[in-house]
Amino acid sequence: MxxxxxxxxxxxxxxxxxxxxxxxxxxxxxxxxxxxxxxxxxxxxxxxxxxxxxxxxxxxxxxxxxxxxxxxxxxxxxxxxxxxxxxxxxxxxxxxxxxxxxxxxxxxxxxxxxxxxxxxxxxxxxxxxxxxxxxxxxxxxxxxxxxxxxxxxxxxxxxxxxxxxxxxxxxxxxxxxxxxxxxxxxxxxxxxQNNSKEKIVLIKTALSTLEFFHNDAISCISLTLEQMKETKAMDEDTEGIINLARDIDCVEVAIFIKELEPGKIKVGLRSKKKADVAAVALRFGGGGHVHAAGCTVKGTVAEVKGKILEAVAEELGR
Ligand SMILES: [Mn+2]
Missing domain, CATH: 3.90.1640.10 (inorganic pyrophosphatase (n-terminal core))
Structure with missing residues (x-):
């Protein structure tokens, strides 16, 4: 109809x-x-x-x-x-x-x-x-x-x-x-099979920020504006980076935090099984799917990371 x-x-x-x-x-x-x-x-x-x-x-x-x-x-x-x-x-x-x-x-x-x-x-x-x-x-x-x-x-x-x-x-x-x-x-x-050299250098930088939380069930990667500038990568080169944090045996939820401009942070979220990351993103004015969602949050990289980690841990404990 x-x-x-x-x-x-x-x-x-x-x-x-x-x-x-x-x-x-x-x-x-x-x-x-x-x-x-x-x-x-x-x-x-x-x-x-x-x-x-x-x-x-x-x-x-x-x-x-x-x-x-x-x-x-x-x-x-x-x-x-x-x-x-x-x-x-x-x-x-x-x-x-x-x-x-x-x-x-x-x-x-x-x-x-x-x-x-x-x-x-x-x-x-x-x-x-x-x-x-x-x-x-x-x-x-x-x-x-x-x-x-x-x-x-x-x-x-x-x-x-x-x-x-x-x-x-x-x-x-x-x-x-x-x-x-x-x-x-x-x-x-x-x-x-068509990555630029800059993109791979960006991935190297991104992986150097990889951290684990919540008994290794949460992984987090972040990129600041300065790091983006240093690697000379394009904005679009960050696509797929979150998968590197997700594709680890112990990880249930992966977080990717990217500084868009000072005070404005883009957050990507991925989950594997039960965790509903769309629900987490929604709490911060974003949206998406159960296993893939995102939001844009005001604050510094550290502040936003803290808030998101807390919300994800809550979702995992539900
Ligand atoms: Mn689509």
Whole structure:
């Protein structure tokens, strides 16, 4: 029903804007570019507006060189926001939400339903899975560039098909993408075997801060602005660092603390089994999934670390 209203809304629209969140990841970029390429192919006047840079590793994807930055307010027949839990995460792109008809498509439980139509499917491993269905229902042919975008969305949000969000359906969809031309080893080479030297030096610095708490059930890695500057790494290079802290046998919850600007700290949280890190993040105004969540907190690195450690320990004791 909700799918049908979205499909008819898209079909009756010509001028369409796709928006997604700042600090983009593989799913936000992959799902947005897949829909962008598909709608473009169907003849729509479509643009993908993003208030950020596309991370280098995703620049091989079709359409990645045609993103627009948010500028003047413009009217669109519809706005489609993807993979974004709330309007604030759109950055300056949120200005397009005013006086435009908004379709909000996401898989985050914490999505606050800011659209006129909201399709929030927490059982989808990635927004890319929902976009796969949308493109199928629009009866637009799945060509190789579209499939590569969707594959990127799904492989990154499932942690290379290892997280509990990975389902039978995930593999069915991915099977179809491979059937339509995706070269798996080439995708892994582009996404995972393409690190810059600066990124690896950053990982070295990050690991030097690794600490354990709560009988080693909690691990914590932190990065200050100064350390970021010293390593000359890019902001996007911090992606995946938290996994190094998580992937340790004794660890149940991993914390990654990153200084965004003086007094403003971004916190990433990962858990393996029962601990609900989305609940922890929510207490600090953030959100996410049970096993992967985040928030932005005011304070120094040490202050924020103290508060988060306390909240995580409480969650573990529940
Ligand atoms: Mn996602």
């Amino acid at each position: 909700i799918f049908q209203s979205i499909i008819s809304k898209i079909k009756e629209s010509n001028k369409i804007a796709i928006l997604s969140h700042i600090m983009p990841d593989g799913d936000s970029i992959g799902s947005s570019l897949a829909l962008y390429n598909a709608l473009k192919k169907s003849g729509a006047d479509v643009r993908f507006i993003l208030d950020d840079e596309i991370p280098k590793i995703y620049r091989f994807l079709e359409g990645s060189d045609r993103i627009r930055r948010p500028g003047q307010f413009e009217g669109f027949d519809i706005i489609i926001a993807l993979d974004c839990g709330d309007a604030e995460r759109l950055g300056k792109s949120s200005l397009y939400l005013n006086n435009n008809y908004v379709i909000n498509i996401d898989h985050h439980v914490s999505n606050n339903g800011f659209g006129n139509i909201n399709l929030i499917d927490k059982d989808s491993a990635a927004t890319g899975e929902i976009i796969y269905d949308i493109i199928k229902l629009l009866e637009i042919e799945m060509d190789r560039p579209i499939c590569e975008c969707l594959y990127t969305a799904i492989v990154t949000d499932t942690g290379q098909f290892q997280y509990s969000n990975t389902t039978f359906r995930t593999h069915q969809i991915v099977g179809d993408l491979i059937n339509n031309g995706v070269n798996v080893s080439l995708m892994f080479e582009k996404i995972y």
